[in-house]
Amino acid sequence: MKEMFKVPELGAKVPRDGGRFTHWLGKRFLKSTGWCFSGEFPNCSKMIIAVAPHTSNWDFFIGLAVKFCFKLKIQFLGKHTIFVPIIGKLLRYWGGIPVERSKAHGVVNQLTEIFAKQNELVLCLSPEGTRKRIDQWKTGFVQIARHARVPVLLVGFDYQVKKIKIGPLVSVGDDIEVAMEKIYRFFSNVSAKYPESFYIPEIYLTHNKTEKKVDN
Numbered sequence: 001m002k003e004m005f006k007v008p009e010l011g012a013k014v015p016r017d018g019g020r021f022t023h024w025l026g027k028r029f030l031k032s033t034g035w036c037f038s039g040e041f042p043n044c045s046k047m048i049i050a051v052a053p054h055t056s057n058w059d060f061f062i063g064l065a066v067k068f069c070f071k072l073k074i075q076f077l078g079k080h081t082i083f084v085p086i087i088g089k090l091l092r093y094w095g096g097i098p099v100e101r102s103k104a105h106g107v108v109n110q111l112t113e114i115f116a117k118q119n120e121l122v123l124c125l126s127p128e129g130t131r132k133r134i135d136q137w138k139t140g141f142v143q144i145a146r147h148a149r150v151p152v153l154l155v156g157f158d159y160q161v162k163k164i165k166i167g168p169l170v171s172v173g174d175d176i177e178v179a180m181e182k183i184y185r186f187f188s189n190v191s192a193k194y195p196e197s198f199y200i201p202e203i204y205l206t207h208n209k210t211e212k213k214v215d216n
């Protein structure tokens with residue numbers, strides 16, 4: 001039985017932007033392509049949203065549609081070199097934050113300072129950092145969460161069941177491995193569009209994923 005399409009409500013603390021048209025456009029796209037939501041969105045003014053799996057260009061369009069649906073104000077990271085005049089102004093308007101990626105600890109410190117200066121900030125990123133298969137996820141996002149003292153919301157795009165899974169809110173303490181274990185366990189139950197390109201350590205796999213590509 002097909003699930004009813006319902007957009008989870010946002011709490012009063014969650015930063016918002018967007019209008020009626022983009023809200024309608026996001027809902028229309030997700031409904032027409034068969035997607036639905038599960039889970040509840042936390043009422044937080046500051047957090048990091050970790051979205052995975054990221055194995056296809058379609059992930060971007062689904063993510064954009066989700067943003068439109070929620071009227072959610074998010075920010076994202078971009079390589080500092082693309083923030084040139086005119087384009088850089090547009091990127092900042094859309095929520096872009098320029099970072100020097102070659103200095104990992106510099107990015108953590110930079111984002112920690114930005115979180116400290118703002119009353120509300122929702123930073124959205126992909127923990128994998130690439131559509132290609134990798135053998136280990138980057139932990140920069142949990143380092144940022146730890147130093148900035150903000151939680152990490154896990155959101156999975158499950159192509160097998162066409163469901164946007166809003167998962168748990170993970171608090172990051174001194175032990176990064178504990179946080180990563182929770183993150184891996186959640187995403188081990190999310191099927192990528194291209195499963196062969198999505199890496200989860202074998203110890204965290206809780207079920208056998210389908211090996212075929214799922215077409216929209």
